[in-house]
Amino acid sequence: MSKVIALANQKGGTGKTTTAVNLGIGLARQGKKVLLVDSDAQGNLTDSLGYQEPDNLPVSLASVLTKIMTEEPYEANEGILHHAEGVDLMPGNIELSAIEVSLVNTMSRETILRTYINTVKDRYDYVLIDCMPSLGMMTINALAAADSVIIPVQAHYLPAKGMTQLLQTIARVRRQINPRLTIDGVLLTMVDNRTNFAKDISFVLRRDYGDKLRVFQAEIPLSIRAAETSAQGKSIYAFDPNGIAAKAYQAFTKEVQDIGEKRRAKQHQADLGR
Template sequence: MCKVIAIANQKGGVAKTTTTINLGAGLVKSGKKVVLVDADPQGNLTMGLGFPKNLKVTLKSMMENIIMGLEFDPKEAILHHEEGVDLIPSNKLLAGMDMSLFTVEDREKVLKEYLELLKDEYDYILIDCMPSLGMLTLNALSAADSVLIPVQPQYYAADGLMELLKVVKGIHQRFNPDLQIEGILFTMDNCRYNNAKRNKQAIKTTYGSDIRIFEQTIPRTESLAETASEGVSIFAYDGKSKGADSYLELVQEVLKHA
């Protein structure tokens, strides 16, 4: 049975894309079939796996086929990465989809309808959401079984988290009654700093009784930052690093929660 996880936070720079790539690659290392969905017009996930920005067949193409009711091959957009993970790419042309969806009936379910055509092929579908709470993110959350929330342990993190959780609750009530919160993941964590410790504790105190908070945190490391320009996961780039170990631990926590 396929599980769809949206990786979302309206704040940028919290390692959503890094987490999507490395969680996906780690799940593949654990024997799972995984496809990653680039639902961000910036195309960082696509570029982060080493693919070009000028692709003709992308997530936008697939969603347009759904909107127009065309017959099409849902696998046409899928790219295969050398590490065994698949990708549905995006580029800046996806930006127009956010506005186009406003005129579409059942506009919040277009991505869900597309992903339903792929579920028999995969154990996990991971959606890398754009850093906003627009129509594309609403589509991702409506299509997902759960949402994983990367949070950088900074002073303002709790405010953004509260806003996102309100949106998740609204989508759960209106569009996707099965949507759960996979958990809050601390990323770019520097445990040596007292501020980071205090901010993590504040989030745990506020939300920990109702929401799962992953035991594993993702450290701020040079090797994780460098992978973005190398087109591979941390496992291929520096498999013995703290970053690689942390994502392997995260994979185990996600598998236990399946």
């Protein structure tokens, strides 16, 4: 049974794309089949996996979504790229900006991405959607398509206000479009453990939100090596396998996998009870 996870935060620079890459490849290293979906018009996920001219790719997520909106046929594996570290990628590029505008006048506009995900997800154990840094129509589509959300939060500022807005949007999507949507948790990123400020933010986040939702035990440290991986088109495991960031992403991947296994076991029990 496949699990679809959206990585979302309307604030940019939270390590969302780096987390998508390293979680996806971390799961692939555990023998899981993983599809990464770049739903951001900036194409940062595509770029981070070594496809440095995403706007020049002949087929992208925008191409497939256009076919769905115009009811043209498409192949399930159309446009999917294969990365050397064992993950598949549905690339994103600037054409998604036009899609976001077009969706406003499209029937079933919140579920166009879900239509695509439903055609491919049975081939994978995990589908990870890297969202735009906004709460626009593409992010709503990602939340409508997902089983759960992971929220990466930068530990350099108090995230309460932005978190509240995102949580309200997730709750609205759950009520109106996707009742099965859950929040897997909040991931603290770019944590500078040398400063009391980062420790204070970790404490405040766990105090204010810990009773409402999971704050992952793993925290991703501030690491120049992790930032450099994007330019290399590799994961932290290939670039700096023994570094602190690789160990942190490994621990985070295990937490995500444990959540996935519990969900599968629960679903299995529910199926047996029918």
